[in-house]
Amino acid sequence: MGKSLKCDLCDESATVHLTQILNNQIHKIDLCESCAESKGITDPNGYSLADLLVKPGEESESSSEVLDSFEECPECEYTQKEFKKTGRLGCEHCYEAFGPILSPALAGMHRGENHKGKVPGRAVERKSFEDRLGTLESDLDEAIQKEHYEEAARYRDQILELKKAKKEEETA
């Protein structure tokens, strides 16, 4: 450490030093600032993922087939290609959209696959509200289609009640 090293990509002196252990293998890379920048290594963590995913030769054929079928996030149109380049995602829905490649990557990157930490109260409440509303609305549609109007009226009332409760909660 501390000795001046040469950039792995050009002959400039290296100022960006990255040491990573992936799958029990040590990866060391020394880059000059401009190469680091051009490779998008502003955050070594961001880089690690890109490295993990794009590393030539490690991508089996079957996995690249999987990759092709999830080219783009339907919500934000962020592409798989962009993700591989930057190691970053476009929006919260990308986690689902890119699930087939992300899930195994997450498992290799972290100590577990499930969140065990803090749970934000509001986000969870909102989610359960949206889930319940979604269920009721589809129940309502189904009832209307089957011409079960009494049932439909009951669902409609429940929906109104749910929305009202939510509104009251928000103004409180």
Added chain:
Amino acid sequence: MLIESIFDGKSEMTEGSTKKCPVVLMTRIRLARNLSKTHFPGWAKLPQRTQVLETCLPAVASLNQMKRGITAEVEELSELEKQILVERHLISRELSGAPDQAGVVISKDQSVSVMINEEDHLRIQVIKSGYRFKQAWNSANVVDSTLENDLDYAFSSTIGFLTACPTNVGTGMRASAMMHLPAMVISNQMEKVVRAVNQLGIAVRGLFGEGSDASGSIFQISNQTTLGESEEEIIKRLSSVLKTIIDQEMNAREKILEKDPNKLFDKIGRAYGILQNSHLLSSSECMNLASLVRFGVDLEMFSEETRNTVDRTFIECQPGHIQHLVGKSIDTNERDAFRSEYLRKQFENVERPLFAIEKSEKRENSTEADSTKGEKK
């Protein structure tokens, strides 16, 4: 105006570190958060970024913790102001280079800062001097929970807080300690430590994060994984690694003193001489000299007050701070000249170090036998 209040304020990094914990300069907790139904900043178009800034900036600025703090849009800041904020660890390099619609709110005591539209919509950061993860986490947790009352976070019940980079998903938390490890550097043990620690999912970087070399023998050590463990578990695991590193540093110090004290005293004595007499000083040389004097303070060769002088030097010798002291933008050569002049003044009244023999005489009169031993528990 902004810069003056930042500069003149005491920061956690420069003040308040004590003999009790000579190795850990400061601890930091950073939480990454994003708003639901909004593209992450790197992919969001201008109107969305604007909306995020307009929603978040007032929400953050109105926090109790931010009373009489500083609120700024990055575009309003001069290059020099941004550089100073980076040098003080109050904003990241990424934020200082953000294209547009990025902002920051900094608490009056400079211990809490929240960046908006960095890699994630929100980056909440709490810095505490010394080894204080619990306080830093508690404080960050409160800021986070209060913000969540006003803002809808992107969260998944299975994989936690959803972040722009999958390496932060889950808790979104990065806990890090800034450690001063001069003996490990002198005895060439850092490489070994970096290897061992990496295997445990812990990252080691230089003082200014990615890419920075460990000038001043200061290392940033942080968790690399954020999913699969609770915040407390992450901190606990990191702490146990840090404790081992502290032990190793203390052992390395003892070994150097045992084996080759003259070599060490020579280094420290020369560092003191250069700081008092040099006329050209680069920031990285300055960091290394200050580091040696700090090592000397830990060994009771200098008075305890010198610790503050040194810790301030770590920040004030950085290029942005030097230019602020001069009052204008100047080139490297002029900076090196001004830096040495400034440091001559800072170290002018620091008394010359007491070396081994003098020290043992002094020790006999002192009740405190060996401060370095106490640290090892």
